[in-house]
Amino acid sequence: MASSTTKVFVPADTTARSLGADAIATAIAAEAARRGAKVEIVRNGSRGLYWLEPLVEVAVDGVRYAYGPVTVADVPKLFDASFLTAGKHGLGHGPTEKIDYLAKQTRLTFARVGVVDPLSLDDYRAHGGYRGLGNALKMEGTAIVATVTDSGLRGRGGAAFPTGIKWKTVLGAPAEQKYVVCNADEGDSGTFADRMILESDPFVLIEGMTIAGIAVGATRGYVYIRAEYPQAIRTLRAAIEAAKAAGFLGERIQGSPHTFNLEVREAAGAYICGEETSLLESLEGKRGMVRYRPPLPAIKGLFGQPTIINNVLSLASVPIILDQGAAFYKNFGSGRSRGTITIQLAGNVKRGGLIEIAFGKPLREILYDFGGGSASGRPIRAVQAGGPLGAYVHPKQFDTVFDYEQFAAVGAMVGHGGLVVFDDTVDMGQMARFAMEFCAIESCGKCTPCRIGAVRGVEVIDKIRGGINETANLALLKDLCDTMVTGSLCALGGMAPFPVLSVLNHFPEDLKART
């Protein structure tokens, strides 16, 4: 047994904990004490290799070795196998960074996720943190904005609007008070990348927002986090306190003339508040009703003031862009989709997890090379891309390259990067019905096509499936979808028909009278 203290990493991320990581951390500590082994247990974030969680890592001579998925019963056996010195065991995967799933990724935004102790500012800085801010503090606002624009970064929340253009509008809007708002209302099924940043590397978001504030002259920021993420809320609040104490938030940041104050606001379970104008209403203490546009939030946003509103991943990508430069980031990607995309592989898939890669890989490679096919072992029948408002992609489209333009060309979307896999037992008619049902539950009620259309959509699908005037009702459903797409005020009503239409187009055999 090594006489020095060995670092053992047991993730404290929500998914790892949902599979028993806390009990494993306790068991390792107890077993080490029993055997007189000196260990320091670090509760890091998750590497995002979720099929291996709980994934325990041991640091030996500066290299981290992975074991997983570990159960409490495995812990004594791991000690027997000398896992503290990277001994061989059936659950061993060798050096973590050499695991194929991770080795094939390009971790830019997620460089520290799963590596560091999420609340250690020293760890953050030792791994390249706050270098982007350091550069930004030496630059004019216009130069920071130009760097973000030149990097080609586009909104990772789903709309893919160029981030730098948004910032430039806010920079050019004169006002007493400007705001930076982070949309962390990650409501799309199949997505968890925002949660991972918040729980596993919260300082990168704080740094990104601080840079945004300095760039456009905004002194106040809010992070709007969904109530379903209690741990993310706690972690970010603790990180904000640590950043404040170290002079990275508040007045005269790192001795500069800049001020930036940041606050977490807890959402309250409304999916629509992921829509940016609805989110701003909610932050103002109102019902999350969608606003008409114009005016754009960049001109008249929070409390009527110019506001940058970006997704977690967009803001968390800013520090590396300011650290390494626009050209470095832009160098990754394909076509007009620059940089990396964080794909969240979820649902019925063998190796689900977080995959950050440069844009440009075909969907098939993601599903099979990374994902390993379905979890059930049955053929994959459909993949919903881009959340509950995204189309169901048919296997015949699996060679489509995963970038904004090529997905749009086949009627699908990248969105926030979520991919939900279904095997051949799925009832696609039921999934079409669910898209309408979800829209009916979550509609803010402001515009008629969404408020009424979604309810009628459920009814019409039920009639079709019940064998009532099937042909006429199928025509009616298409007509209804057309009304919702063209007449809704925002993306909820405007896009909820996309999964329905994709079922009509690619899986018509499932949307007909059931015998």
Place this chain on the structure above:
Amino acid sequence: MSDGEQQDVAIRRLAAAQAAEPGALLPILHAIQDQFGYVPESAVPIVAEVLNLSRAEVHGVVTFYHFFRTKAPGKQILYVCRAEACQSMGSHALEQHVRNKLKIDFHETTADGRFSLEPVYCLGNCACSPAVMVDETVYGRVTPQRLDEILE
């Protein structure tokens, strides 16, 4: 003071503590629900008065958001995810199992007051579906059998 009066005093205190914050209504409602487990009807006029809003505005906000409850929940709240990723891994069967076991539907509380059952649309645990949450603890890869163990 009666229990009701004490509660009203506490609500007024919670509201006043954050009244100066911009857009204070949601944080105040969260503080009230954190303390009492729900937002009592009596909170509406108090919060309205403190924030200089109409009762209709406060009521409108309380009822807009799924997360705010206007009735006392059971001792623990079981959230079952109904979103697509969980559906792909058998959440329909899990929902049915929960309904049968607890003998209640969504938005209801068991007769013994132990559990309230709520739907949730995504817990962000989608790579290890299906997921449920009990109060603030998330569980992944939940089978009907594992759910029984969790509820024990």
